[in-house]
Amino acid sequence: MADLIPGNAVIGQSGGPTAVINESLVGVVEGLRLYANAGGPGSAIKKVLGMKHGVSGLTKGEFHDLTDINHDRLQLIAKTPSAALGSTRDKPDSAYCERIFEACKKHDIRYFFYIGGNDSSDTCRIVNELSNKAGYELRCFHVPKTVDNDLVENDHTPGFASAARFVAKACMADFLDNISLPGIKINVIMGRHAGFLTAASALARRDDRMKHEGPTTDGPQLIYLPEVAFDLERFTQDVAELYERKGRVHIAVSEGISDAQGNAIAARLIEAGQTDAHGNVQLSGSGALGDALSNHLKRALTPVGGKPPRVRADTFGYVQRCFPDQSSVDQHEARGTGRYAAKLAAQGDLDGSVTIKRVHPIGSGQPYAARYERVNLEQIAAKTRHMPTEFIEGHNNVSRQFLDYCRPLVGELPLFDRL
Amino acid sequence: MADLIPGNAVIGQSGGPTAVINESLVGVVEGLRLYANAGGPGSAIKKVLGMKHGVSGLTKGEFHDLTDINHDRLQLIAKTPSAALGSTRDKPDSAYCERIFEACKKHDIRYFFYIGGNDSSDTCRIVNELSNKAGYELRCFHVPKTVDNDLVENDHTPGFASAARFVAKACMADFLDNISLPGIKINVIMGRHAGFLTAASALARRDDRMKHEGPTTDGPQLIYLPEVAFDLERFTQDVAELYERKGRVHIAVSEGISDAQGNAIAARLIEAGQTDAHGNVQLSGSGALGDALSNHLKRALTPVGGKPPRVRADTFGYVQRCFPDQSSVDQHEARGTGRYAAKLAAQGDLDGSVTIKRVHPIGSGQPYAARYERVNLEQIAAKTRHMPTEFIEGHNNVSRQFLDYCRPLVGELPLFDRL
Numbered sequence: 001m002a003d004l005i006p007g008n009a010v011i012g013q014s015g016g017p018t019a020v021i022n023e024s025l026v027g028v029v030e031g032l033r034l035y036a037n038a039g040g041p042g043s044a045i046k047k048v049l050g051m052k053h054g055v056s057g058l059t060k061g062e063f064h065d066l067t068d069i070n071h072d073r074l075q076l077i078a079k080t081p082s083a084a085l086g087s088t089r090d091k092p093d094s095a096y097c098e099r100i101f102e103a104c105k106k107h108d109i110r111y112f113f114y115i116g117g118n119d120s121s122d123t124c125r126i127v128n129e130l131s132n133k134a135g136y137e138l139r140c141f142h143v144p145k146t147v148d149n150d151l152v153e154n155d156h157t158p159g160f161a162s163a164a165r166f167v168a169k170a171c172m173a174d175f176l177d178n179i180s181l182p183g184i185k186i187n188v189i190m191g192r193h194a195g196f197l198t199a200a201s202a203l204a205r206r207d208d209r210m211k212h213e214g215p216t217t218d219g220p221q222l223i224y225l226p227e228v229a230f231d232l233e234r235f236t237q238d239v240a241e242l243y244e245r246k247g248r249v250h251i252a253v254s255e256g257i258s259d260a261q262g263n264a265i266a267a268r269l270i271e272a273g274q275t276d277a278h279g280n281v282q283l284s285g286s287g288a289l290g291d292a293l294s295n296h297l298k299r300a301l302t303p304v305g306g307k308p309p310r311v312r313a314d315t316f317g318y319v320q321r322c323f324p325d326q327s328s329v330d331q332h333e334a335r336g337t338g339r340y341a342a343k344l345a346a347q348g349d350l351d352g353s354v355t356i357k358r359v360h361p362i363g364s365g366q367p368y369a370a371r372y373e374r375v376n377l378e379q380i381a382a383k384t385r386h387m388p389t390e391f392i393e394g395h396n397n398v399s400r401q402f403l404d405y406c407r408p409l410v411g412e413l414p415l416f417d418r419l
Numbered sequence: 420m421a422d423l424i425p426g427n428a429v430i431g432q433s434g435g436p437t438a439v440i441n442e443s444l445v446g447v448v449e450g451l452r453l454y455a456n457a458g459g460p461g462s463a464i465k466k467v468l469g470m471k472h473g474v475s476g477l478t479k480g481e482f483h484d485l486t487d488i489n490h491d492r493l494q495l496i497a498k499t500p501s502a503a504l505g506s507t508r509d510k511p512d513s514a515y516c517e518r519i520f521e522a523c524k525k526h527d528i529r530y531f532f533y534i535g536g537n538d539s540s541d542t543c544r545i546v547n548e549l550s551n552k553a554g555y556e557l558r559c560f561h562v563p564k565t566v567d568n569d570l571v572e573n574d575h576t577p578g579f580a581s582a583a584r585f586v587a588k589a590c591m592a593d594f595l596d597n598i599s600l601p602g603i604k605i606n607v608i609m610g611r612h613a614g615f616l617t618a619a620s621a622l623a624r625r626d627d628r629m630k631h632e633g634p635t636t637d638g639p640q641l642i643y644l645p646e647v648a649f650d651l652e653r654f655t656q657d658v659a660e661l662y663e664r665k666g667r668v669h670i671a672v673s674e675g676i677s678d679a680q681g682n683a684i685a686a687r688l689i690e691a692g693q694t695d696a697h698g699n700v701q702l703s704g705s706g707a708l709g710d711a712l713s714n715h716l717k718r719a720l721t722p723v724g725g726k727p728p729r730v731r732a733d734t735f736g737y738v739q740r741c742f743p744d745q746s747s748v749d750q751h752e753a754r755g756t757g758r759y760a761a762k763l764a765a766q767g768d769l770d771g772s773v774t775i776k777r778v779h780p781i782g783s784g785q786p787y788a789a790r791y792e793r794v795n796l797e798q799i800a801a802k803t804r805h806m807p808t809e810f811i812e813g814h815n816n817v818s819r820q821f822l823d824y825c826r827p828l829v830g831e832l833p834l835f836d837r838l
Contacts, residue, residue, distance in 0.1 A: 013599075016600070017595070017596050017599045017600065019592070050838065064838045066838075073836060076834065076835065076836040077836050077837075077838070079833070079835070080595065080835040080836055080837070081591075081592045081595055081596075081835075082592065082595035082596045082598075082599045083599040083600075084599075084836075084837060084838045085838065086598070086599050086600075087599045087600050088600075089600065169742065169743055169744075170738045170742060172500075172743060173438070173500045173501065173738065173741035173742055173743050174737055174738055174741065176436070176499065176500055176501035176741060177436050177500075177501045177737050177740070177741050179501075179505070180432075180436045180501045180502040180503075180505050180506045181435070181436065181502075181505075181506050181507075181508065185737070286706060286709075286710050286713070286731070286732065287705060287706010287707065287709060287710055287732075287734055288706065288710060290705075290706060291705055291706055291707060291710075294705070312705070312737070313705065313706075314734070314736030314737055314738065315706055315733070315734065315736070316736075316738070317733030317734070317735075318593055318596050318604075318731070318733055319589045319592060319593055319733065319735070321596070322592035322593065322595060322596050323588065323589060323592055324588050324591060324592050324833045324835075325588075325744060414498070414743045415495065415498075416495065416498070416499040416500075416743075417492060417495040417496050417499055417503075418496075418499070418503060419469065419483045419485075419496065419503045419504065
């Protein structure tokens with residue numbers, strides 16, 4: 001440890017919170033204590049600071065001092081959903097990054113950890129470049145976080161598995177609700193550009209868990225991802241066909257579904273006057289897309305037995321990203337990525353982004369295992385990962401490979417039975 | 420058992436499903452085996468039938484035969500959310516009840532159990548009257564079920580506690596989300612006429628669980644119940660005041676909030692053209708009320724620091740009534756009420772509704788305990804219970820007494836910490 005640059009460490013949390021983002025925070029704090037004796041006698045790292053509301057707080061000099069926070073309290077914070085330090089939606093441009101760098105110098109920060117998505121890794125990259133140019137020693141680490149699971153170079157990202165667990169459990173229960181009181185049910189799920197979370201709804205299917213073979217009759221029977229161009233007429237046909245055959249349809253739709261030209265369906269339906277004109281077409285924190293699709297189906301579908309179809313839409317909303325029923329794999333890995341970043345920082349002249357790699361290939365039959373690996377910041381920064389084609393089946397389903405990929409991440413799901 | 424009328428038993432499930440309605444179903448089946456050896460050699464009760472989709476299936480002669488279903492499978496079904504027999508929204512009038520009674524005679528039914536809310540107990544009452552008039556021996560039992568908790572004579576009803584648990588946990592996480600990325604957040608919660616479920620959001624407050632005294636700063640800070648006339652201007656003032664003071668507001672709103680004249684706010688806002696004209700003003704399965712309130716606040720509130728306030732609304736939707744994270748008290752009592760109904764039926768000439776009574780008064784300091792009690796069907800039938808005034812504080816809060824009432828029902832909530 002003698003050769004570490006003396007100074008302070010700072011940790012920030014950015015973007016939409018998750019149910020395990022505090023595991024990563026605690027992982028960094030623990031790692032700095034473990035690998036660099038941070039705050040201890042003779043350690044190069046004097047203080048461990050938490051940015052209040054990410055880089056926004058950093059530039060204002062607003063910190064939580066985490067140096068002496070006791071172990072038990074850390075464990076409780078780790079289990080607490082949402083960003084304990086406060087988060088921010090700021091996406092720093094280069095002028096903002098200059099201010100971040102100035103704040104680092106001002107507060108004698110030599111270790112910079114930022115927990116977030118691809119924008120956060122881009123912030124790390126720019127700040128790192130500024131420090132290199134200035135010849136100021138600053139270790140910059142990005143720790144991955146996003147329920148959208150859209151970071152390149154990662155098998156998956158902390159936060160995704162817990163959100164996927166919520167989506168799977170909510171869809172299990174909601175499908176049972178749908179067969180109990182039949183009708184057409186649409187669930188709108190988060191993920192503006194990447195469909196992983198919507199795809200996770202397929203884990204709700206009992207036949208998937210019970211036999212692993214054969215066609216799917218369990219819900220959600222139809223899954224619409226942002227990666228597949230959404231065609232309103234084809235959607236209507238899909239629903240009409242199933243509704244005629246079974247008298248009920250259970251549908252999962254990504255909030256980010258878009259047409260072949262890449263225009264968000266939410267915006268299009270709203271423009272078409274099929275719902276009210278919201279000030280801005282926000283996708284989360286609003287039921288607009290679900291209500292628009294629901295109204296569309298009510299008009300488009302032929303009444304069966306003289307009765308118009310019963311169509312309902314729920315938008316899972318913010319609760320899916322922070323619901324306190326975390327996947328234990330997710331908790332473990334979120335902590336692990338934070339601790340790994342601290343370990344790398346304590347090893348000397350390194351910067352980068354921590355990534356999660358799967359040890360055995362999907363579907364190998366080997367038990368699930370993951371390892372962490374450092375990649376350069378520019379490999380992650382500002383890039384978006386989408387569902388790979390091998391995870392998608394047709395225009396309204398996910399593949400067996402996706403299920404094999406996702407199942408070990410979410411933890412045990414309840415076993416149900418039906419009459 | 421020798422003096423029991425020979426014949427079959429039938430069990431039905433009605434109305435919106437819950438996470439524990441199958442516990443009650445299994446309770447009746449187990450009770451009939453335990454107290455009347457149903458289906459066994461020499462038993463008066465030959466068959467135990469389940470109505471497919473409630474009285475709708477009964478009148479068509481559509482049944483699941485539950486007589487020989489094995490014990491292990493019953494236990495798994497009990498833990499499965501939503502109505503395993505299928506449910507119905509039919510509210511039988513007297514002609515419909517005649518058909519129900521005819522179906523009972525046709526299928527040699529002498530024991531009639533209906534699991535549902537106040538409409539279901541009214542169905543029981545009418546069928547019971549018809550059988551009395553006809554001199555046909557028919558034991559009629561209503562087993563309580565409703566997430567709305569709106570049955571009179573009951574301290575609370577099976578289904579409520581599990582839904583309340585979901586609401587409390589979702590609000591805990593969502594409040595942490597709200598302080599992490601500040602703004603105005605509205606959560607719309609089920610309960611068209613009774614505010615119990617919306618009130619349960621108050622269990623999310625940490626200061627309530629940590630110290631049990633002092634003013635509330637944790638969310639939800641504002642709670643709007645259908646029992647208190649909703650005034651849009653006062654609501655706007657409440658929100659504006661808190662927003663100015665703290666820069667964030669966390670709000671729980673019942674889907675059933677109504678003005679002083681009893682008109683649903685959802686309908687009024689929709690009529691005022693503040694949202695689109697839905698075909699019908701449904702309260703669940705639509706984000707309309709939340710979006711309307713959210714749009715209203717965006718327009719009405721003064722921008723702070725030049726920026727319009729960030730307002731988001733989530734509607735918890737159907738997932739709150741069936742989410743597979745049941746309260747163990749709720750599971751136990753749902754099973755217990757079903758078994759108790761079977762026990763009473765096996766005792767001879769009785770009909771009625773099973774109710775749950777609290778053994779010790781709220782706030783007595785004694786550990787929570789409940790007992791079951793039979794009441795006459797007409798005491799429950801078609802009546803609606805509301806939040807009593809002592810559970811309500813001011814126009815936007817619940818009382819300490821409500822929290823003492825609700826807390827033991829929902830089971831242990833996760834312990835969180837904040838910086």
